[in-house]
Amino acid sequence: MITVTKTAQKQIEDRCVKYKKNGVRLKLAGGGCAGFKYEWEMVDQPDDKDYINGRLVVDDLSASYLWGSIIDYKETPFEECFEIHNMGETVACGCGESVGF
Numbered sequence: 606m607i608t609v610t611k612t613a614q615k616q617i618e619d620r621c622v623k624y625k626k627n628g629v630r631l632k633l634a635g636g637g638c639a640g641f642k643y644e645w646e647m648v649d650q651p652d653d654k655d656y657i658n659g660r661l662v663v664d665d666l667s668a669s670y671l672w673g674s675i676i677d678y679k680e681t682p683f684e685e686c687f688e689i690h691n692m693g694e695t696v697a698c699g700c701g702e703s704v705g706f
Contacts, residue, residue: 606658606673607658607661607663607668607671607673607674607675607676608674608675608676609661610675610678612677612678612680613687614660615678616687617629617659618660620647621660626647626648626649627660628651628657628660628661628662629646630646630647630648630651631644631662631667631671632644632646632664633666633667633671637698637702637704638700638703639703639704640696640703640704640705641670643689643704645687656668661676670691670693670706671693672693673693674693675689676690691704694706
């Protein structure tokens with residue numbers, strides 16, 4: 606299971622309404638100094654093999670790496686962003702842009 610906090614759910618829903626899309630895809634792509642990087646994109650329609658949690662859409666390969674993760678949304682006076690708390694990560698780069706498993 607991938608957990609999406611209420612705060613993150615609201616942000617995902619707001620983006621879907623604003624951009625007239627059916628979902629927000631989170632995926633892992635090869636790259637970065639630690640091997641993988643998280644990527645976000647808006648989607649019109651999920652694929653048949655996608656994992657779906659509300660309007661969060663994750664492809665089946667990425668879901669295997671994200672299983673057990675918590676998706677949250679952080680808002681401070683200086684920054685707003687989605688945070689991925691992935692217990693499966695074994696390494697992360699210093700800049701915070703890529704992870705390894």
